[in-house]
Amino acid sequence: MGTERRSRGTHEAALTIRDVAERAEVSVATVSRVLAGNYPVAAKTRQRVMRAVRELNYVVNTHARALAGVRTETVAFVLNDVRGPSFSAAAYGVEREANQRGRLCLICTTEGDQERELAFMQLMREQQASAVILIGGVRDDEQYRERYTEIAQGLHAVGSRLVLCGRPSLGADVPATTVEYDNEGGAYAITTNLLANGHRRILYLGGMLEHTTSVGRLLGYHRALADFGVAPDPTLIEHGEFTRVSGYERTRAWLQQGAGRFTAIFAETDMVAAGALAALEDAGVRVPDDISLVGYDDIELASDLRPRLTTVHVPYEELGRTAVRLAIDLKEGRSREGDQHVVLGTHVVVRQSVARLHH
Template sequence: MTTQTGQPGGAATGRATLKDVAHRAGVSVPTVSRVIAGNYPVASATRRRVEKALRELDYVANTHARALRGHGAQTVAFVLKDVRGPSFAEVAHGIEEEASRRGRLCLVCVSGGDPARELEAVHLMRQQGAEAVILIGSVRDDEPYRRQMSAIARSLHQSGSRLVLCGRPAPGDSVPATVVEYDNEGGAHAITSRLLAAGHRRVLFFGGDAELTTSAERLAGYRRALSDFGVPFDAALVEKVPFDRGEAYLSMRARLHRDRDFTGVFALTDAVAAGALRALAEAGLSVPRDVSLVGFDDVPPATDLRPQLTTVHVPYEEMGRTAVRLALDRRGDGPGVPEQHVLLGTHVVVRESVAPPPKAD
């Protein structure tokens, strides 16, 4: 019997075995075991051949993971930037619900936004035999990102797992990954249009980093709405702000000290909107009488703010459930063959934070 690597002795999934590595390196199976364990002398040249074969075959050695699989413990892994983010929490809840419904355990890893830590978490989850590894969070959609995601996807696929990207771009058409996105640009276009339809012509784009995919897509929607309403784009009305309530407060306070050259604010998240609202209130400005304010996400604090926030609803829980469903169903754990790439819709939720701009004195 041969594996997908073309070597004898492997499993039908394509997961490399000790025999595969031994055959590739031209040594015995016990020698491979000694190199992996690192507790027995092995000649340097032999060790290098074995280590090269391990890398080439992408061999996973994890006794604990094999024991877990033998006892039927099945897991889904979720790697995110920060567990405190409301949108991430909503996705995590959807993942956990769907995983639990299908009899899986849900493992959560936090990367802190560090790509190296994210990669370490992926490798760990692969070693633990997770059926799916779900990544979420904005990225720079460049060639290094696509190469890394392609390598991760193929490595997981070879081990019988599945890479799922939530709210991230697909690394390529031929890459064995599942992508679940939401209509970021469409939501930004709709919420900006809400302000423009109310009469605002100076709308501050507040939050995010245009080099990252989430912010870039929302900026594209904002600019498209301006174009549709015949309003020229003004780069001076784009304020780069981290997706953090405290940072948003400080940035809006600094902006107001310089100049209030806007009548409306499109905050890129509800948390950013909350920070902006605090700074506006401290400056003696009323929302929406003096300044209209909108957000994006429709998670707390959208309904806790006063006034309640007009914002874009993102189906984060559904995104989490969809991620698990697609990953597992593609592996034969359910009826039918789902799509590899899903785009979920967004919509504006109208509340109390938008009004026509104040009339000039």
């Protein structure tokens, strides 16, 4: 009778763990153990408790769980903008690996707002998240290193872990995990592909000048030119944003100056390449017959463009999965501090956007 009265009155009074215990005909302690998952309970008893939870539509009081010392382990993924296809692939990798490891995945977009990022970092420190993963290139200066060294140490003090994804290490003495990819090597390989096909005047559509992603890719470009004995032309190097619009506008501006100044374009991202391709098409310039074009990232769009884009494959999903795996393995004692810096490989995906020049 009491149980019926309680279930009928759920709109007037919030359900408690005692209501679940009464419905399942077990003790409050048994319900607590089942919900926490931190103590062995007989399978039939567990099923009875979970059936009662479903029937009553009982929701665990997270504040009560926290007071009892029970908390949900979380992994936080922090990025500027979730709409970018490369970072969304990394987010997918983070979520998949976190789920397999029994962690809840939280995603925070900062839109470049440092105060918002700091507030989220502080929240994750208070929640003692298993890992806080930051992705994307940065301006690697003294201010950046001081700021994130302090963040890494603060997280480490409460048993959390800062993970830097796709950006340089803060140093061996900083308690942070680093998961990079061969950024410079990928740019070297794709530039070599153009050079091996006879191209010498390669327009480089880069990103922000001091951005670590751009710095690495430009180094690879220059190293390939040097190995082929080609003197770099500073006028062929453009800096801008990693967007389709930026790729379109910069390519259009070059075409308006007159044809013949370059035979190929290396766009620093596939999105920039997509913009460049649109500008070339609008100007009646054929790819690859008139101008060859390559990108970087190998997002899904690269194989949807016509012609299909030759580009550098970056394993973004694996980047996200590795970030979670390294941090949790360290936390659970299956890995050592010395294993917390990994560099994943990149490779060129040859498609249809590069033609061989015949001198």
